[in-house]
Amino acid sequence: MFHVLDHAELVYSGELSQATQFIIEHYGYQLDEAIRSGIKIIYTDPLHSLNEARKTVFGGHATDC
Numbered sequence: 001m002f003h004v005l006d007h008a009e010l011v012y013s014g015e016l017s018q019a020t021q022f023i024i025e026h027y028g029y030q031l032d033e034a035i036r037s038g039i040k041i042i043y044t045d046p047l048h049s050l051n052e053a054r055k056t057v058f059g060g061h062a063t064d065c
Contacts (some may be wrong), residue, residue: 005040016041 002019004012012022019041023034031041 001044003042003044005042007038016043 001013002016003010004019004022011026012019014022020031023029023031023039023041027034027037027039029037029039
């Protein structure tokens with residue numbers, strides 16, 4: 001599962017192609033522009049939680065979902 005985070009706030013979850021399409025349609029950014037603006041796409045597998053992935057990406061400052 002891929003998750004789109006806008007400055008640590010979950011805004012979308014789905015497959016990678018759907019997540020990238022969501023960014024393009026809702027933000028009007030290409031992926032490189034989105035990353036520079038603070039939007040992240042992270043992956044979680046069934047063995048790890050979204051919270052663990054967010055802590056890795058944001059340095060332990062992510063809040064629980």
